[in-house]
Amino acid sequence: MSRLPNFIYIGPDKAGSSWLHEILIDHPEVYFTPAKDLYFFDRYFDRGPQWYADQFADAQPQHKIVGEVCQDYLFDPPTPARMAEVLGTVQTMVSLRDPVERAWSSWLYARKHGVGPDDFLTALRTEPALLEHGRYASGLDRFLEHFERDSIHIAVFDDLAADPQAFLDATTDFLGIARMPLSEEQVKARLPAAAARSTRIAHLVRRTADWAREHDGARIVGAVKRSPLVHKVLYREIDRAAVRPDADAVDFVRESLADEVDRLERDYGLELKSRWGWV
Known part of the structure; x- marks a missing residue:
């Protein structure tokens, strides 16, 4: 008999x-969809x-945690009520990243697939999701209308960058499962900053993946996206530190999302401005 999730990573x-x-899918007490x-809960609820x-x-009795990672749920207004309706009580998790860095990374990802403006500031002004996906406080507030605060694990991306093992330990402790020692290979980022070897081909691959999801081919998409060989063929790594957003773009994000960060500090007890260099 199929089991519904008791844990979902909701964003960003x-x-x-x-x-x-990639880490938790290998945990013996966890079943994640491939x-x-x-x-x-956002695109395909009508299914x-x-x-x-x-x-x-395919979840088995030994899997104490059954779940998925879906990065957009935090920003979709109907999702919390739908999750409460279908799942009842469920543990969720967010990992908060400096909204400037998150938007910049998202823009780089779009550009390697040939999508959107080739100027970051122009993209911020014309692509709403770049800013909307930095409205963490608004998303958390919507979830707290349907779920208890202690059911939401709020992590900070900086902690993953600084100490992956401690980041993972905090997550597994929250889930009530055994800690999982990381190998040197697992500590490394699975999807480092990259540029497409061919933007045209990368764009075609992305459109094909979107088509496959629309036609219930998520498992195939997952297998392809998780393949190191596919990434090696399609992309080449770039030095992200050598390419940075300009000051006008940084100021634009900070001015647009200052209230969101203020609310995270005030309502959720997080000290983020100093960590993110906003003060």
């Missing part, structure tokens, strides 16, 4: 979600709860 994107998926980002349950049909 570009904050360690791929790394978390495909990251099922998008059931119904049985379709969603079928995605977890």
Whole structure:
């Protein structure tokens, strides 16, 4: 009998979600769907709860945690109520990253697929998701309308960058499962900053992946996206430290999202401005 999730990573994107998926999918007490980002509660809710349950049909009794990683749920207004309706009580997790860095990483990802403006500041002004996916406090507030505060694990991406083992330990402790020692290979970022070897081909691959999801091919997408060979063929790593957003773009993000960060500090007890260099 299929089991519905009792844990979901809800967002944001570009904050360690791929790394978390790749690590926890190997934990003996965890069953994650092979495909990251099922998008059931936002894009495909009309497929119904049985379709969603079928995605977890391979979960076994030893899997105390059954779940998925879907980075967009935090920003979709109907999602919290839908999750409460289908799942009842569920543990969730966010990993908060400096909104400037998150937007910059998201823009780099779009550009390597040939999507959107080739200027970061122009993209910020014309692509709403770049800023909307930095509205962490608003997303958390919506979830707290349906779930208890202690059911949401709020992590900070800086901690993953500084000490992956401690970041993972805090997550597994929250989930109530055994700690999992990381190998040297697992500590490394799974999807480092990259540029497409061919933007045209990368764009075609992305459109094909979107088509596959629309036609219930999430497992295939997951297998392809998780393949190191695919990434080696399609992309080359770049030195992100050598390419940085200009001051006008940084100021634009900070001015647009200052209230969100203020609320995270005030309402959630997080000290973020000093960590992110906003003061």
